Amino acid sequence: MRSALKWAGGKKKVVHEIATLLPSKGRRRLVEPFVGGGSVFLNLDFDEYLLVDLNQDLISLFNIIKNEPTKFISDAEKFFNGDYNQQEKYYDFRKQFNQSTDSYERSLLFLYLNRHGYNGLCRYNKSGGYNVPFGRYKHPYFPKEELKYFSEKAQKATFIQGDFETAFSQLRADDVVYCDPPYSPINPTSNFTAYAGNSFTDEDQKRLVGYAELAxxxxxxxxxxxxxxxxxxxxxxxxxxxxxxxxxRSISQKGKGRVKVQEILALYK
Known part of the structure; x- marks a missing residue:
């Protein structure tokens, strides 16, 4: 099942790789300290889910889809008519999003910006302002069925905003943890670890392994x-x-930059 969000580095295409290595026998709850677009959660079957992310807008959106799906889907669909798929309107909505303090309004605009913005990026400047440019898509897709499915599955999930330490601090004996941190760069020009206004450093990568060892x-x-x-x-x-x-990988704007790269799954058990 696809996520309702376009998400750079999303795991929809590699869930089967993850599933082959992720221990599930005797594990009732899947814990994700970096839930991102939610593709792993949506495609793996557990009794419960603890889903954490540093991005407050993402967690607010997921909780609203969980708790108010009918109203949210109806309100969100209005943003997906042709009149709103224009560069000027996009930047007006982006400005409105950055000025808003209402979580419901921000969630509606977050979905709009995600589907109309460039290449599934979710990026903020140092002041916390969302700064992804207009995507120039002919017909941005409204993920109605994906939102419905997400809401149904989310009834088994708890969504929390926080650092990955937040997730590891709440582990139970019947948990299994899947971590999809901001990736280490392939080279200096491909560093997309600036996430939610913060930077995920090599020291953070090491700290994450430390928590995996403790678990x-x-x-x-x-x-x-x-x-x-x-x-x-x-x-x-x-x-x-x-x-x-x-x-x-399809982050690169140029087609020749969209090449296959090698990834690793590391299990601590």
Whole structure:
């Protein structure tokens, strides 16, 4: 099932790779400290889900879809008529979003900006302003069925805004953890770790592995995704098991930059 959001680095195409390595036997709850667009949550079957993300707009949107699906879908659909698919209107709505303090209004605009903005990016400037440019799509898709499905599945989920430490601090014995952190860059020009106005550093990557090791000591398995580069090769050398595979990346504006890159899944169990 697709996410209702376009999401750079989304896991829809590689859920099967994740599922083959993620321990599920005897595990009732899936914990995701970086839920992002939610593709893993939507496509794996557990009794419960604890879904955390640093992005407050994302978590607010997910809670509103969970709790007010009929009203939200009806209100959101109005933003997907042809009159609103214009550059000037997009930037007006982006300005309105950045000035708004109402969580419901921001959620409606967040979905609009996500589907009309460039390439599924979610990016904020240092002042916290959403700054993704207009995407120039002919007919932005309104994800009505995806929103309905998300709302149904979300009844088993708890959504919390916070750092990944927030998720690890609430682990239970019957949990399994899947981490999709901002990836280590392939090269200096491909660094997209600036997320929700913050930067996810090498030290944060190391800190995440530390939490995975602590969870392992409590017999709670953790699976982590990342680019396979020199830094992560060294970072995950202590993993119980790892898996390499190739995935198509489409961040680059130029077609020739949309190439297959190698990723790693590192399991701590």
């Amino acid at each position: 392992k000591q409590k017999n709670i398995p953790t699976l982590i995704s990342n680019h396979y580069v020199d830094f992560t090769r060294e970072l995950y050398k202590g993993a119980t098991k790892s898996k390499l595979f190739q995935v198509q």
